[in-house]
Structures are given as C-alpha cells and as structure tokens.
Amino acid sequence: MPDITRDEVAHLARLARLALDDAELDRLAGELEVILGAVAQIAEVTDAADVPPTTHAVPLENVTRPDVIVPSLPRDTVLAAAPAAEDGRFRVPQILTDES
Amino acid sequence: MTDLTRLTAVETREAITSGQASAVEVAQAHLDRIAAVDDRVHAFLHVDAEGALAQAKRVDAGEVTGPLAGVPLALKDVMTMAGVPTTCGSRILEGWRPPYDATVTARLKAAGVVILGKTNMDEFAMGSSTEHSAYGPTHNPWDLDRIPGGSGGGSSAALASYQAPLAIGTDTGGSIRQPASVTGTVGVKPTYGAVSRYGLVAFSSSLDQAGPCARTVLDAALLHEVIAGHDPCDSTSIPAPVPPVVEAARNASVEGLRVGVVKELQGDGYEPGVTARFEEAVALLQSQGAIVSEVSCPHFGYALPAYYLIAPSEASSNLARFDGVRYGLRVGDDGDRSLEEVMALTRARGFGAEVKRRIILGTYALSSGYYDAYYGQAQKVRTLISRDFQAAWSRVDVLVAPTCPTVAFPLGAKLEDPLAMYKQDICSIPANLYGGPAASFPAGLSEGLPVGFQVMAPTLRDDLLYRVGGALEKVLPPAIPPLSWES
Numbered sequence: 251m252p253d254i255t256r257d258e259v260a261h262l263a264r265l266a267r268l269a270l271d272d273a274e275l276d277r278l279a280g281e282l283e284v285i286l287g288a289v290a291q292i293a294e295v296t297d298a299a300d301v302p303p304t305t306h307a308v309p310l311e312n313v314t315r316p317d318v319i320v321p322s323l324p325r326d327t328v329l330a331a332a333p334a335a336e337d338g339r340f341r342v343p344q345i346l347t348d349e350s
Numbered sequence: 351m352t353d354l355t356r357l358t359a360v361e362t363r364e365a366i367t368s369g370q371a372s373a374v375e376v377a378q379a380h381l382d383r384i385a386a387v388d389d390r391v392h393a394f395l396h397v398d399a400e401g402a403l404a405q406a407k408r409v410d411a412g413e414v415t416g417p418l419a420g421v422p423l424a425l426k427d428v429m430t431m432a433g434v435p436t437t438c439g440s441r442i443l444e445g446w447r448p449p450y451d452a453t454v455t456a457r458l459k460a461a462g463v464v465i466l467g468k469t470n471m472d473e474f475a476m477g478s479s480t481e482h483s484a485y486g487p488t489h490n491p492w493d494l495d496r497i498p499g500g501s502g503g504g505s506s507a508a509l510a511s512y513q514a515p516l517a518i519g520t521d522t523g524g525s526i527r528q529p530a531s532v533t534g535t536v537g538v539k540p541t542y543g544a545v546s547r548y549g550l551v552a553f554s555s556s557l558d559q560a561g562p563c564a565r566t567v568l569d570a571a572l573l574h575e576v577i578a579g580h581d582p583c584d585s586t587s588i589p590a591p592v593p594p595v596v597e598a599a600r601n602a603s604v605e606g607l608r609v610g611v612v613k614e615l616q617g618d619g620y621e622p623g624v625t626a627r628f629e630e631a632v633a634l635l636q637s638q639g640a641i642v643s644e645v646s647c648p649h650f651g652y653a654l655p656a657y658y659l660i661a662p663s664e665a666s667s668n669l670a671r672f673d674g675v676r677y678g679l680r681v682g683d684d685g686d687r688s689l690e691e692v693m694a695l696t697r698a699r700g701f702g703a704e705v706k707r708r709i710i711l712g713t714y715a716l717s718s719g720y721y722d723a724y725y726g727q728a729q730k731v732r733t734l735i736s737r738d739f740q741a742a743w744s745r746v747d748v749l750v751a752p753t754c755p756t757v758a759f760p761l762g763a764k765l766e767d768p769l770a771m772y773k774q775d776i777c778s779i780p781a782n783l784y785g786g787p788a789a790s791f792p793a794g795l796s797e798g799l800p801v802g803f804q805v806m807a808p809t810l811r812d813d814l815l816y817r818v819g820g821a822l823e824k825v826l827p828p829a830i831p832p833l834s835w836e837s
Contacts, residue, residue, distance in 0.1 A: 259710060266666060266713045267673070268706060269694035278710055281768060285711060288769055289655040293723065295731050303729030304736065306586070307542040307556055307785025308809055313585045327449045333680035340675055343689045 254283045354379035355512040359421045359569040362515060366409070366420045373409035373420030377402045377464050380422045384466065384513050390835060392488050393498075393508040395427050396435045397467035405464045417572050419462025424508040424517040427468035428475055429560065430549040431455045438551050439473040439483035439501075442672050442679045442700025452549020453581045454518060454560050461576045466514055469504030473702045474669065475525055475553045477501050478774035481765055482704040489761070490533060492799055492831045496758040499529025505563050506533040510831050516573050517563040522554050523657050524754070524778025526561050527790035531753035531802025534792045534829030536570045536819065537563045541810050542785035543588040546581035554664040555586075557657075557782045567791065567819040571599035574812065590810060598813035602820020604638050609818070610645035610746030615777045620755045623796025628752045631793045631803045634825050635750075635818065645746055647738035652731050653779045658772055659715045659728035660783075666712030669705065672697060707768060732783045739784045743808050748818055751777050753790035753802030777804060787812040791819040792829040800829050 256279045263270045263278075270278070292298075325338060334341040354376050357365060365371045381399050388394055402422065409420040425431060428438050430448035432455075437443045451459070458465060472482035480488040480503030490498040491511035498507040505517035506529035519526035521539035530537025538561045545560045552558060562573035578592040611632060616625065636642045674680035674696035682695035701709070715724040742749055754774055764771040781788035786809045793803035803822060807814040 262710050262713045262717070264694075265717070266709050267670075267690065267694045267697055268701070268709065269691075269698040270706070271698075274706070278707065281707060282710060282714065284769060285658065285707075285772075286714070289658050289724070289728075292652050292655045292659070292727050292731050295649065295652055295727070295734065298727060298730035298734060301730045301733045303726060304556075304732040304783075305729075307736075307783075308586075308588060310543070310586065310588065313589075315582045323449050328676075331446060331449060331677045333674060333678070334683070342675055343683050343685075343687055343692045345689050347688065 254279050254286065355383045357515065358566050359418060359515045359564060359572060362421045363417055363419065373406035373464065374403060376420055377406040377422055380466055380514060387511055387836065388513060390489065390494060391491055391507050391511045391513070392486060393424065393469055393504045393511065393513055394467045395437060395439070395470050395485055395504070398434050398465065401434065402464050402466050405459065405462070409462045409464070414460070414462035416461050418516070418576055420464060421516060422464045422466050422514050423458060424467065424469045424505055424514040425455065425465050426502050426505050426518050426520055427471055428520055428551050429454055429518060430551070431465065431468070434468065436468065436551070437485070438475070439471045439485060440700065440702070440705070441484045442697070444679065446678050450549065453546035453583060454577050455549060457577050463516070463576065469502070469508055469517065471504055472501035473705050474551070474665070475501040475520055475522055476665070476704050476708055478524070478528055478771050479764065480504060481761065482702060484702050487761055490758045491833060492533065492758065494835050496760055496799070497532065499532040499758070501525040502529045502563070506530055506535055506537070509533065509535045509563060509565055511833065515565060516569060518560060518577070519563045520550060520558055520560045521782065522557045522661060523782050524775040526563060527778045527788060527802065527804060528754045528774055530563060530790040532758035532800060534800030534831065535563060535565055536567055536789070536791055537561070538570050538574060538789040538812070538815060539781065539787060540574060540578055540812050541588065541787045543586045544578045544592070544812065546584040546587050548581055548583035552668040554661040555668060556664060557661060567602070567816055567823045568596070568599040571595040571816050588810070593810060593813040595813050595816050598816040599820045602817050602824065604635050604640040604818060604821040607640045607748065607817065608746040609635055609640045609642045610742055610749045611642065612650065612749050612751045613644050613646045614648070614650040615751035620752060621757065621796065623757065624752050624755060624801050627793045627796060627801040628803060631822055632750065635821060638821050638825070643746065645742045645749060647742060647780070649731060649734040649738050650780050653735055653783055654772065654776050656728040656731040656735070656783060657775070657779045659724050660732065662708040662712035663715045663725050664712070666709045666716065669709060672700065735780055736784045739786060748814050749806040751804050753777060753804040757796050757799035757801060781806045785809060787815055789815040789819055791822050792826065793822065794826060795829065
C-alpha cells in the first residue's frame with residue numbers, strides 16, 4: 251500500500267496549482283493513501299503485460315474538415331466573461347517579478 | 351383539465367397538436383410546478399422562465415414543428431447554453447454566462463424543445479449523490495431524505511417530481527444510469543461519440559457522453575434521436591447514422607434476442623431487493639422469448655480501479671483550464687501576487703473537496719515514476735475490459751446487470767467515505783471504459799424505493815437497449831413516486 255506523506259500531497263498540490271491549507275493537506279494525505287490502496291489492485295492483472303493500452307474508446311481515423319474560415323465568437327462577447335480585461339485583451343496578474 | 355405535468359413527452363406533443371393545450375400553457379404548468387415543489391427537491395440551479403416561454407411561443411406560432419416541439423426539458427448544468435448561467439455545480443463558474451450553445455443545446459432548440467432551466471449536479475460531474483454540488487444537494491422525490499443519484503441527480507429528480515418530462519444527463523461512469531436507477535426513471539448513455547461533446551464541460555474526455563433521460567422508454571428514444579448525430583465540432587463524434595432507436599422503442603420485441611447475465615456483477619454486496627427485482631426482470635424477458643444465459647466478463651472486477659485512475663487523470667488535465675484568466679472566478683489579484691499565486695488561490699477557493707481529491711489523485715497517477723504502474727496499467731486493463739465485451743458479443747446480443755448494487759441511500763451516508771461512494775459505480779463503469787451504449791430502466795421497487803435494470807449493447811447498437819427497455823416497460827407496473835411529502 252502506497253505511503254503518502256503530507257509533503258508529497260503538498261508537492262502534488264503545487265503541481266496542480268491548488269493553494270491547499272494545512273487541514274486539507276492532512277486530510278488528503280490520509281484519503282489518498284486509502285484510495286491508492288484500493289486502485290493499486292490493478293497491478294494484479296498480470297495478463298495485461300502484452301496488451302496495448304486503450305487510446306480511443308471508439309477508434310476513428312483521420313477526422314478532418316474542409317479548410318475554410320468560419321466565424322468565431324466576437325472578441326467583446328468573450329472578454330465580457332473574463333474576470334479582468336483591458337485594451338481588448340485578457341488582463342492577467344504579473345508574470346515577471348522585478349528580479350527576473 | 352388534465353394535469354399537464356403528468357403527461358409523457360409523446361402525450362404532451364399530442365395535447366399541443368390536437369389543440370388541447372398550447373405550448374405556452376404546457377411551459378407555464380411546468381414553471382408553476384417548479385415554483386411549487388423545487389424548494390424541497392432542489393433539482394434546478396437556474397430556471398429560465400423567460401427563455402422557456404419565448405421558445406413555447408415560437409412553437410405555438412408554428413415556427414418549429416417535430417415530435418418534441420413544445421415539450422419541456424431540464425438541462426444538466428454541465429451543458430452550455432448561450433446567455434444562461436452554467437456552473438457545473440461549482441463555485442469556480444458561479445455567475446458565468448457562456449457565450450455559445452453546446453451542440454446538444456442547439457439541437458434541442460432547433461427541435462422546438464422548451465428548456466426550462468439548468469439542473470443540479472455533483473461538481474464537474476464527480477460524484478454519485480449530487481451532494482458534491484457547491485449549491486447544496488438535490489433530494490430524491492421518492493424520499494426527500496435520500497440521494498437522487500449522481501452526478502445527474504437534478505435531472506433525475508426533476509423527472510420523478512414531474513417538474514419536466516424530459517432531461518439531459520451526462521455519463522462518465524454512470525451519472526445518467528445510477529440517478530435513473532434510484533429515481534425509477536429511464537436513463538440512456540449512448541455509444542461514446544454518438545452525441546456531440548461540443549459545449550459539454552469536460553470531466554474525462556475519453557469517457558464523457560451525454561444522453562437522454564425520461565419517464566418512458568419511447569420518450570427517451572425520441573430525445574435520443576434529437577440530440578444524436580455527427581458533429582464536426584467534436585473530433586470524437588462518430589460519422590454514422592443514428593441507430594433506429596425510436597423504431598426499437600415502439601416495436602419492443604425481445605423474441606429470440608440473446609441476453610447475457612454478467613456473472614461478475616451480482617452476489618455479495620448487492621442488496622437482496624436489488625437482486626430479486628433484477629432476477630424477476632430477467633425472467634420477464636425470458637417469458638417474452640429472450641434466450642437467457644450467464645456470461646463471464648473476468649476483467650469487470652478491475653473496472654472500478656481502472657476508472658478511478660483514468661477519470662481523475664483526465665480530470666486533472668481538463669480542469670487546468672480553470673485558471674482565473676478567461677472566465678469564472680479570480681481570487682487574490684491584489685496587484686502584488688503573481689499569476690501563479692492567483693491561480694492557486696482561485697482554484698483552492700473555487701473547487702470543492704471531491705474535485706480537489708480527484709485532481710490530486712490524477713496528478714499523482716500521471717506523475718513521473720508512477721505513470722506506468724497506474725495510468726498506463728489502467729489503460730491496458732481498459733483494453734481487456736473491451737475484449738471481455740467483444741468476447742461476449744460472440745455469444746449474446748446484449749448484457750444485463752443491476753444498474754447499481756443498492757437503492758437510494760440516505761443523504762450524508764457516504765459523504766465522509768469516498769471509496770464507499772465510488773462503489774456506487776461498480777456496475778455502470780465497464781460500459782464507459784468500453785464505449786458501448788448502456789441504459790437503466792425501472793425494474794420495480796425494493797422496500798418502496800426504485801431498482802434499476804441495466805442493459806449494455808455493442809457499439810452503435812443503441813437500438814437494442816430500447817428493445818429490451820420497451821419489452822420490460824410493457825409488462826412491469828409503472829414506477830409512480832408517492833410524493834407523500836407534497837400533502
């Protein structure tokens with residue numbers, strides 16, 4: 251059974267861009283251990299060794315459409331749904347700091 | 351005058367075409383019904399009275415005709431509808447009004463269907479009870495203290511409380527079928543790719559499939575025909591004709607149909623009442639000429655662990671789009687914090703506990719060092735489950751099993767135990783992993799609560815589901831909820 255530490259959950263939370271608090275990290279460490287313990291039983295399926303993994307539930311090949319321009323959503327309509335917009339663009343918090 | 355909310359979709363359309371009722375009267379009757387009971391059921395997150403009445407007027411003006419023109423419908427809140435709030439049961443999308451219609455929504459509108467509003471669901475369709483909605487749970491009309499199933503509990507509860515004769519659900523691991531099972535309604539997950547995913551907010555893209563929910567088999571088939579069909583906006587949409595589902599529902603004969611009972615989906619862990627109703631339904635099919643045998647699908651026992659690796663992995667990737675930049679919530683943007691900090695704060699505030707759990711689980715399963723053992727192995731097991739189905743089709747035409755091992759459980763009973771909640775999907779997941787169609791039909795009651803009968807069929811043979819469902823419906827007494835809480 252995988253042993254999941256709170257530090258590991260904190261690392262996963264950083265990767266997933268989730269600012270979890272201490273209580274959440276503690277709870278998730280316990281829950282993840284239980285869930286992973288249950289799903290780890292797929293390792294028992296030994297006849298899977300030489301089986302190709304599924305990539306599509308219903309395989310389709312070469313789906314294409316005619317290369318023609320069709321209307322897209324008006325810019326104002328899209329920006330109206332954004333948390334912040336400026337000069338016809340999405341406004342985002344700073345990406346670069348003074349040091350970089 | 352007849353109560354317009356008690357009619358089936360077919361009867362509703364007849365009432366409109368014969369002049370017994372106008373589409374506006376039908377829509378208003380349902381809006382009144384919602385106003386009268388939904389404070390107790392909580393099936394709807396948003397009611398679009400204005401849009402519904404405007405659409406009904408178009409039908410009354412003869413601008414749109416067809417078998418479902420003027421028939422009201424409840425739309426799961428995971429499907430976009432231009433200008434109408436779409437939350438997916440999440441705070442992160444609170445107040446978002448999508449700028450476009452999902453293909454399903456557009457098809458419904460074009461068919462004259464009257465969309466009453468958006469129904470409650472587990473956040474981003476992750477759950478089996480609708481208790482993971484950020485906006486509070488939905489209550490099962492059969493017993494308000496019990497769950498209506500999930501994730502599409504709002505849609506199933508709307509049907510069972512006569513707030514709508516039709517509903518749309520989406521099914522990633524059972525979110526159409528399990529709610530249908532526990533509310534005594536019909537729920538169909540079509541073949542993967544049969545109904546467009548364009549505008550369906552993605553949870554697990556290789557599994558997500560929208561489908562029809564109704565109180566009768568024929569109503570579900572008519573809705574199936576409206577929403578299915580190839581869509582160039584979805585690259586996984588199948589370019590094939592829609593199977594003859596309406597014809598199959600009308601002439602529901604199982605004479606000579608080979609029906610396989612799945613050996614691995616019965617026994618320990620199945621409530622005795624569920625097993626009893628299931629076996630009676632099988633006997634009823636046999637008495638109508640079906641040829642019944644038992645079929646072993648040896649890898650079905652690994653469907654649950656495979657699913658709970660594949661679906662969270664895809665979810666952790668899909669939900670990366672909620673970054674507080676283009677739509678939805680943004681938290682902590684004080685001018686000093688970086689983009690990354692704002693993103694992490696936004697997601698921590700906007701997502702609920704179950705969504706966070708699955709994002710972390712998926713992130714783990716996809717991380718370097720664990721990928722082969724978890725996600726890679728799960729995708730191989732998925733292939734083996736599909737091969738179990740393929741092997742079965744050499745012997746039988748359809749597979750049958752209970753939809754769910756239990757009847758509706760009390761609200762709160764499994765909320766603190768994620769694994770127990772996940773096990774609700776044990777019978778429904780194999781069909782999602784395989785991609786073939788599957789449905790739940792009412793099979794009677796156990797201690798006063800509905801039991802669901804599941805039918806699974808080969809890819810693109812959705813019509814077979816309706817043949818079996820229709821045959822059962824002919825001989826079983828209808829599941830009528832007592833609604834004793836109303837009086």
